[in-house]
């Protein structure tokens with residue numbers, strides 16, 4: 001129960017709030033997403049939705065720009081090691097900083113810009129893009145979280161027309177172990193159905 005509530009629920013819910021924010025903040029992203037949903041058959045199954053390329057890129061970029069988990073869990077070095085010019089004694093605790101990796105300008109030009117296209121243009125290694133951590137202790141819920149994010153977004157956006165209630169940028173704020181939208185993402189309902 002604790003894993004599902006804290007590791008599973010809060011993280012995915014926060015990621016979805018960010019995704020809804022970015023999609024409505026940038027009308028061209030919204031348009032491209034709607035155009036992709038419009039290609040779906042009315043009875044499209046979940047696997048087809050999961051494989052949509054632009055939807056996938058939107059979810060990847062959402063977890064890049066403000067990774068819900070800013071850090072990996074800690075690792076302890078088993079033996080002394082030289083790491084990028086630093087000498088670490090055995091037993092040193094280290095954390096991977098997901099946020100700083102995702103802000104590297106050499107990997108992600110204009111890192112503060114929300115640009116899903118970067119994920120369509122090139123593939124990133126697991127050392128360059130790691131919203132779910134990495135190695136043996138990578139997030140156990142990664143597949144479930146990605147599946148949930150895509151299905152919730154596709155269902156929400158194809159059934160309801162929403163708009164941001166406020167125009168000023170929503171800032172990220174540390175909430176416990178997550179990087180969440182400060183004050184939440186307030187939306188207004190504009191109507192039902194899909195806007196293509």
Ligand code: HEM
Pocket residue numbers: 003004007008009011012015063067068069071072073074131132133134135136137138139140141142144145
């Ligand atoms: C967008 C959603 C999520 C994000 C961004 C996320 C991110 C992460 C990260 C960064 C780690 C640390 C991995 C490492 O140290 O290498 C982690 C671990 C973990 N996550 Fe997630 N997570 C998400 C959703 C979920 C879900 C849905 C579940 C379960 C249903 C879950 C369960 C866990 C568990 C149990 C661990 C500890 C794994 C271990 O220590 O072996 N997470 N998660």
